[in-house]
Amino acid sequence: MSAISIGQAAVLGIVEGITEFLPVSSTGHLKITEGLMDIPVDDASVVGFTAVIQVGAIAAVLVYFFKDIVRIVSAWFRGLRNKEERYHHDYRFAWWVIWATIPIVAVGLAAKPLIEGRLASLWVVAGSLIVGSGLMWAADQMGRHKRGEDDTTFKDAMLVGSSQILALLFPGFSRSGATMSTALILDLDRVAATRLSFFLGIPALTGAGLYELKDAVGAGVGSAPLVVGTAVSFVVAYASIAWLLKFVAKHSFNAFVVYRVAVGLLLFGLLATGTVTA
DSSP states (O other): OOSSOHHHHHHHHHHHHHHTTTTTOHHHHHHHHHHHTTOOTTOHHHHHHHHHHHHHHHHHHHHHTHHHHHHHHHHHHHHHHOGGGGGSHHHHHHHHHHHHHHHHHHHHHHTHHHHTTGGGOHHHHHHHHHHHHHHHHHHHHHOOOOBOGGGOOHHHHHHHHHTHHHHHHSTTSOHHHHHHHHHHHTTBOHHHHHHHHHHHHHHHHHHHHHHHHHHHHHTTOOHHHHHHHHHHHHHHHHHHHHHHHHHHTTOOSHHHHHHHHHHHHHHHHHHHTTSSOO
16 A cells, blocks of 8 residues: 555645745645644655655746746856856856755755654644744845845855755745745845745755655655656646746735744644644
8 A cells, every 4th residue: 555645645736736835834734734634744755755746846847937947057058168158147047056055955965864753743843834934024024125136146045045954954944935035134026036946946856856756655655646746736836836926026925924823823733632643
């Protein structure tokens, strides 16, 4: 028997697709959903499954931003061959994404047992949802929203990229929430912060999904649930990306802050009453 059924995989794919790029914590929502469906959140195959279906969401980013990605990657290859091209912002941005991914990869490999062990608790998720909300609210208030995407620097990329570690260590904090909040503190506008979060997430999440694939299959998750979960997450994530970019162009992040606090408090209540187990 697979550790996750096809029906459960579809539900988790929907949750992943909706929440991966919204600043509400996809990991937190997946763990809550798994808890409600009596799926062991700290099981190796389940942890692997959630990492693998993230690839579906990342594929949605690749399709949605295909022209931008081709432009940046092309500039990078041109710069490798031609010195004059190395002053182009796209060439430098490609290198920034690569360098900014190194911190989360290093921490992910070093802290893997801890991440898949004690830090996988739903108590951690509940607390991180609320604490992360405070950071997001403060960042939105502090940020002057005066810098666009073309104004990003190497320092911006490294700080925003490194902030992904918060979500890695504390599920519920939200990778998108951490990166967007950091970008806002650095005075990027909301659209630039959101797009930077997308681009920095591509290598980190793709790498995590491919790395966990062997554990997901080898530990008891069948191929069919993996395919279904990944496909569903792709379709839903594509729609979620389109909606988010339109939303942040005209609204603050306050709605996400309120939602996160409400979910965190609800989760604390469910844990305290024994409705779900940590």
